[in-house]
Amino acid sequence: MVGTEDERPRILADSARPTPTTGADDVVAALVASTRAALDEAGRTLRDIAAVGCSAPGPLDHERGVVHVAPNIPGFENVPLAARLAAGLDGVPVFVDRDTIIAAIGEGAVGAARGVRDFVYVTVSTGVGGGIVAGGRIVRGATNTAGEIGHWPVALDGPPCGCGSFGCVEAFAGGHSLAERYGARDAGDVFRAADEGDERARGLVAGLESAMEALAVGLVNVLNPSLIVVGGGIAEHEPRHVLDPMRRGARERAFAVASAAVRIVPAALGADVGMIGAVVTARQRAAGRDPLSV
Amino acid sequence: MVGTEDERPRILADSARPTPTTGADDVVAALVASTRAALDEAGRTLRDIAAVGCSAPGPLDHERGVVHVAPNIPGFENVPLAARLAAGLDGVPVFVDRDTIIAAIGEGAVGAARGVRDFVYVTVSTGVGGGIVAGGRIVRGATNTAGEIGHWPVALDGPPCGCGSFGCVEAFAGGHSLAERYGARDAGDVFRAADEGDERARGLVAGLESAMEALAVGLVNVLNPSLIVVGGGIAEHEPRHVLDPMRRGARERAFAVASAAVRIVPAALGADVGMIGAVVTARQRAAGRDPLSV
Numbered sequence: 001m002v003g004t005e006d007e008r009p010r011i012l013a014d015s016a017r018p019t020p021t022t023g024a025d026d027v028v029a030a031l032v033a034s035t036r037a038a039l040d041e042a043g044r045t046l047r048d049i050a051a052v053g054c055s056a057p058g059p060l061d062h063e064r065g066v067v068h069v070a071p072n073i074p075g076f077e078n079v080p081l082a083a084r085l086a087a088g089l090d091g092v093p094v095f096v097d098r099d100t101i102i103a104a105i106g107e108g109a110v111g112a113a114r115g116v117r118d119f120v121y122v123t124v125s126t127g128v129g130g131g132i133v134a135g136g137r138i139v140r141g142a143t144n145t146a147g148e149i150g151h152w153p154v155a156l157d158g159p160p161c162g163c164g165s166f167g168c169v170e171a172f173a174g175g176h177s178l179a180e181r182y183g184a185r186d187a188g189d190v191f192r193a194a195d196e197g198d199e200r201a202r203g204l205v206a207g208l209e210s211a212m213e214a215l216a217v218g219l220v221n222v223l224n225p226s227l228i229v230v231g232g233g234i235a236e237h238e239p240r241h242v243l244d245p246m247r248r249g250a251r252e253r254a255f256a257v258a259s260a261a262v263r264i265v266p267a268a269l270g271a272d273v274g275m276i277g278a279v280v281t282a283r284q285r286a287a288g289r290d291p292l293s294v
Numbered sequence: 295m296v297g298t299e300d301e302r303p304r305i306l307a308d309s310a311r312p313t314p315t316t317g318a319d320d321v322v323a324a325l326v327a328s329t330r331a332a333l334d335e336a337g338r339t340l341r342d343i344a345a346v347g348c349s350a351p352g353p354l355d356h357e358r359g360v361v362h363v364a365p366n367i368p369g370f371e372n373v374p375l376a377a378r379l380a381a382g383l384d385g386v387p388v389f390v391d392r393d394t395i396i397a398a399i400g401e402g403a404v405g406a407a408r409g410v411r412d413f414v415y416v417t418v419s420t421g422v423g424g425g426i427v428a429g430g431r432i433v434r435g436a437t438n439t440a441g442e443i444g445h446w447p448v449a450l451d452g453p454p455c456g457c458g459s460f461g462c463v464e465a466f467a468g469g470h471s472l473a474e475r476y477g478a479r480d481a482g483d484v485f486r487a488a489d490e491g492d493e494r495a496r497g498l499v500a501g502l503e504s505a506m507e508a509l510a511v512g513l514v515n516v517l518n519p520s521l522i523v524v525g526g527g528i529a530e531h532e533p534r535h536v537l538d539p540m541r542r543g544a545r546e547r548a549f550a551v552a553s554a555a556v557r558i559v560p561a562a563l564g565a566d567v568g569m570i571g572a573v574v575t576a577r578q579r580a581a582g583r584d585p586l587s588v
Contacts, residue, residue: 059551068551118436132516134433134440141428141518142412142555151549152512154461156449156504165511165547167448210450217459218446222426222516224435253459255445257353257362261436 008110009279011272013041023075024084032088046090051286053278056081058098059145065096095285099274100147101138103231103267104131105291106277109284111268112229119225121267122149124212124242125232126187127162128170132223138292150174154214172211173242175234178204191238205241212242213249220254220262231267239266302404303573305566307335317369318378326382340384345580347572350375352392353439359390389579393568394441395432397525397561398425399585400571403578405562406523414519415561416443418506418536419526420481421456422464426517432586444468448508466505467536469528472498485532499535506536507543514548514556525561533560 015037020026035052039045060067065082085094097105104113104121113119117136123129128150132139139146155167159181162170171177175187182190182204193201219228228246235242247264254262269276284291309331314320329346333339354361359376379388391399398407398415407413411430417423422444426433433440449461453475456464465471469481476484476498487495513522522540529536541558548556563570578585 059549118434118440134428134435135431137429137431139428139433139517140412141552142520143518143551145549145552146412146428146516146518148515148518148549148552151515152446153508153547154447154450156501156508163549167508207450214447214450214461218512221442221445222440223433224437224440224442226436253447255353255439255442255457257437258435258439258442 009276009283011275012044013038014275015041019073021074024073024077024079027073027076028079028081028084028088031085035085035089046092049089049092051282052085052089052092052094053102053280053282053285054081054085054094054096055099055102055274055278056096058100059143060096060098062095062097062101062140062144065094067096093282093286095282097278097281097291098131098144098147100129101131102277102281103269103273104133104138104147104229104277105280106269106273107229107231107267108133108292109280110276111273112265113227116227118223119227119229120149120219120223121147122215122219122228122230122235123232123267124173124175124230124235126176127174128168128232133292134223136292137290149215149219152215152218154211154218169211169215173208173215173234178208187234188237191241209241209245213245213253216246216249216264217253220250220258224258224261226261226263228262228264229267230264231269231273235266236270303570303577305569306338307332308569309335313367315368318367318371318373321367321370322373322375322378322382325379329379329383340386343383343386345576346379346383346386346388347396347574347576347579348375348379348388348390349393349396349568349572350390352394353437354390354392356389356391356395356434356438359388361390387576387580389576391572391575391585392425392438392441394423395425396571396575397563397567398427398432398441398523398571399574400563400567401523401525401561402427402586403574404570405567406559407521410521412517412519413521413523414443414513414517415441416509416513416522416524416529417526417561418467418469418524418529420470421468422462422526427586428517430586431584443509443513446509446512448505448512463505463509467502467509467528472502481528482531485535503535503539507539507547510540510543510558511547514544514552518552518555520555520557522556522558523561524558525563525567529560530564 015034057070067079070076082094082096107113121131130149131147150170151168153167159171161168178187194205281291309328351364361373364370376388376390401407415425424443425441444464445462447461453465455462472481488499575585
C-alpha cells in the first residue's frame with residue numbers, strides 16, 4: 001500500500017502472502033485480503049483510496065483489466081481481474097497492467113528514466129522481460145504483449161526456453177533457466193560455482209553474458225533508445241555479468257550514431273518498482289491520462 | 295517524379311542515373327539533374343511542385359534533413375541534403391527521410407499496411423532493414439536510427455557482418471553477405487546453386503531461413519505487431535525462403551496471444567515503394583502533418 005502525497009509515491013504499509021495455487025477465486029480473495037491488511041496497518045480505510053493499481057503477469061488486456069492467462073497459476077484464464085478486485089474493494093476503481101510495463105512506468109515516472117522519451121526497461125530475474133517507451137509512449141503492440149524482449153532469439157538453435165521456443169535471451173540469462181541447466185537450486189549457486197572455477201558454470205555464465213551483449217546490440221540498433229534501464233535480481237546482484245556485457249555490446253558492436261546516443265544504467269527503484277509503478281499507473285489512469293506522459 | 299492527384303500517388307515520369315562516387319557536390323548535382331529531367335519528361339516545371347520528398351540512406355536527421363554519413367558514398371558526411379537540394383530546385387521545400395522509413399510510410403499510407411496502427415516493414419535485399427510503426431506512429435528512437443532490424447544478432451558468434459558486428463540477421467540473410475560468403479556474383483547465384491543441390495549453397499540458404507524465422511519470432515514477441523510487411527528483392531523472388539520461415543516462426547515459436555494477432559504479408563508497392571513513400575512524406579510534411587497519421 002502506497003501513499004500518493006509526494007511525487008515519488010511513499011510506501012506506508014505492505015502486506016504479502018503466498019499466491020494460492022487453487023484457482024482465480026482464491027487469488028482474488030488473497031489480493032483483497034492483502035489490500036485490506038495493508039490499509040489497516042496504515043490506519044486507513046477504503047474510503048481514503050481514490051484508485052488501486054495492480055501489477056499482474058501477462059498476457060493481459062490493460063484497458064479492460066482482463067488477464068488472458070497466468071501460466072504459473074493453475075486455472076487463471078480470462079480473469080476480469082480489475083472488476084473482480086474492485087468488487088472486493090467496495091467499488092474502488094482498479095487499474096491492471098503487465099508487471100514489466102508497470103515497472104517501466106515506475107522507472108519512467110519517478111526512477112532512472114524520469115523524463116526520458118525513448119527508453120527500454122529490462123528485467124533480468126528468474127525470467128527476462130521488459131517494456132519499451134518510444135517517443136514518450138509505451139509501446140503496447142496490437143494486443144498489449146509488446147516488450148517481451150526476453151524472447152527474442154539470440155541463437156539459431158537451443159537451448160530450449162520455458163516459452164516453448166529456443167535460443168531466447170531468457171533461455172541463456174533467466175535465473176530459472178540457468179539454475180535448471182546447471183542442476184542447481186537457484187541461479188546464485190551457478191554464479192558461486194563459476195566464481196570457484198567450475199567449468200560448466202563458467203560456460204553457462206559466459207552464455208548469459210553473450211546473450212545480454214547481443215540483447216543490448218539489438219535493442220540499440222532496433223529501437224535507438226537514449227537509455228536502457230536494467231533491473232531484476234540477477235542484474236542487481238551480478239552487474240558485471242549483466243550490465244558490463246550490455247555496455248560492451250552497445251559500445252563495440254552497435255551502429256555508431258545509436259551507440260553514441262545510449263546510456264545503460266541500473267534501475268533506481270529496486271524491489272519497490274512494482275508497488276511504485278502501480279501507484280503511478282492508478283494515479284494517472286484515474287485522472288484519464290496515459291501512465292507515462294513524458 | 296510522381297503526381298499527387300490521387301490518394302495513391304501516380305508515377306508520371308522518372309529519371310535515374312548512377313550515383314557519383316566523387317563526393318557530396320556531385321551527388322547533389324546528379325539528384326537535381328534527375329529531378330529536372332523527370333519534370334521535363336512529365337511536361338511540368340518546378341513551379342508546379344509544392345514539395346519534394348527524398349529517400350536517402352541513413353543515419354540521418356529527418357527533421358533538419360542532414361545525412362550524417364552515407365557509408366557507400368565516399369566523402370558523404372554531415373551533408374545538409376534537404377537544404378542543398380532545395381537550393382538546386384529553386385527553393386522548393388525538400389523533405390528527407392531514411393530509405394526504410396520512407397518505404398514503411400509508403401506501405402503504411404497506401405500499401406499493404408494501409409490503416410494498420412502496429413506494423414513492421416522489413417526489407418530483405420542486398421541488406422536487411424526496416425521501419426517500425428507503433429500505435430500509429432513511426433518509432434524514430436533518440437536519433438532517428440530505430441528500425442535497423444537487420445542488425446539484431448540472431449547468433450552468439452559469427453558470421454561477421456558488414457556493419458562491423460557479427461551474427462546479425464543481415465549477415466545471414468542480406469544478398470550482399472550471401473553472395474560474398476558463397477563467392478558468387480550475386481545472391482541469385484546462391485539460390486540457383488542451392489536448387490541444384492550444392493551443399494554449401496544449401497547450408498547458406500538454410501542459415502538465411504533460420505535467421506528470418508528468428509527475426510519473425512523476435513519481432514512478434516518484442517513488438518506485437520498486427521502486420522509484418524516484407525519487401526525487397528530477395529523477399530520478392532524467394533518468398534519460400536523468406537516469408538515461409540517467418541510465418542512458421544511466428545506460428546510455432548512466438549507467444550500465443552501475439553502470434554494469433556499477426557499476419558505476415560508481401561509488400562504491395564514493389565520497386566516503386568521509395569518514390570511513392572517519398573511523395574506521401576513530402577505531401578504530409580509540407581502540410582505540417584506526421585507522414586503517417588493512422
